[in-house]
Amino acid sequence: MITPNPAPAASMIPYGAPIDLDTAKRVAAAAGKEADANGWPVVIAIVDSGDNLVLLHRHDLAQLGSIAIAKAKASTAVKMKRATKLLDEGVSKGGAGLRVLALDGVVPMEGGLPLMQGGRIIGAIGVSGVTSPQDGETAAAGAAALNS
């Protein structure tokens, strides 16, 4: 008898059809509204389920470095099928969690979230510009708009 040794749950989430531009605009608008309400200058990036950029909006005042970071957070969330906050916590804990620093294009910073629809990943949102928790709150506001 084989001992069951299931894959991590996240690994089993299927990719769905790519998010379309109208939906991406709706997600970005909700995220942008949250950022503006708080006075947070951010960059918002949305990639589809194939890790290809669909939308990027750089708010005025946002630091230039956040263009690449927002894109990388979205990319990390869709490529790793998980919130970047999980990798963020892994690095902060040290030890084995540090291994992700060896991965090109994987950014372990809160602010990247998979966008789910019908149990499938249709893309991801990445936000950068303020503190990581503020970036994360902004991304969450965007993701929440997806199914509202």
Add this chain to the structure above:
Amino acid sequence: MITPNPAPAASMIPYGAPIDLDTAKRVAAAAGKEADANGWPVVIAIVDSGDNLVLLHRHDLAQLGSIAIAKAKASTAVKMKRATKLLDEGVSKGGAGLRVLALDGVVPMEGGLPLMQGGRIIGAIGVSGVTSPQDGETAAAGAAALNS
């Protein structure tokens, strides 16, 4: 007496303050409207006067390769202070015009236009997805919205 040998007019155009997000959205909306009216699936990219991305919208159906091409056309227009169509024609004519093929990050294809305000370059729009003249028409519709 020195024979005057003036710089090309384009070289003397100054860069201005970077385009802001609201203006970029207005330009992208005008370009997107033109593309949609014609049934052209395109990617629209807008960079500021320092060649940093401000906005990217990928319309549904657009070929994935156009994400990088739209960005590169916008980048080329702002970096070379000219419509990419001029480089496009240069390559088509052959001879010395072919030299730009050696330049990394310079894309000699119609569809990239500087965005001008008050005689200064505040950014550039790049469009890719259909034929180069169609890309160019879409970019022009966006640029026209800037001062309307």
Add this chain to the structure above:
Amino acid sequence: MITPNPAPAASMIPYGAPIDLDTAKRVAAAAGKEADANGWPVVIAIVDSGDNLVLLHRHDLAQLGSIAIAKAKASTAVKMKRATKLLDEGVSKGGAGLRVLALDGVVPMEGGLPLMQGGRIIGAIGVSGVTSPQDGETAAAGAAALNS
């Protein structure tokens, strides 16, 4: 009632007009004088507010690797709107501070400083060649000349 959750102060600093060459030369001269007085062979790089190179001087004897590092420190300072020393300290402390090691083109080493004028970031200086504190002292001497 909403609990205020303000953005970090650094995030709110606006970018200004790009530093001009004469000013960059003045900054580099002050930094170079400090380096020479100490016998420090360094590379000095200055980028503008759009992260485009304005000036680079490699002093004799400076290690070749410092060409890219000086440029990257200046780039990091302008893109992240902060002294690279802050990222340097973050990495040294470990934990969450290590996350910046995942970011391409972000160099968390002392020696990069934003150049401010009238409350705006007009560019940044990056110095590399000796120890990080010595690089930082050299960069500071350059930045100090900006408003003298």
Add this chain to the structure above:
Amino acid sequence: MITPNPAPAASMIPYGAPIDLDTAKRVAAAAGKEADANGWPVVIAIVDSGDNLVLLHRHDLAQLGSIAIAKAKASTAVKMKRATKLLDEGVSKGGAGLRVLALDGVVPMEGGLPLMQGGRIIGAIGVSGVTSPQDGETAAAGAAALNS
């Protein structure tokens, strides 16, 4: 008896010790003076005999694309031991001259010149910003200052 089949003369020119910063500044000053006298906004780059950047000055108004092009012209001149004008003419003629377009980092545009001292290549100057002949005239003014 072997038929003599000598290497191209340019191939036999030896590389010398790398140009120092003071000399590079003198070359750049002479080139910059020529450009300013004509009202030409240019970028001037100087590499040493090992193709490593020693100096870069971007004049105000110069198009951003010229930062990389000036550097590439200097690099091409030192790597190929010849004036980039020779490659420029080759491309313009077509045929076999076009082959250089396949080479990464080789820019066949007038404006790059080896810097010679005592029969040896100590570095190269690259200029970009205006027309290729104007770039070339600026570079020549810089190179002329080397032995004056």
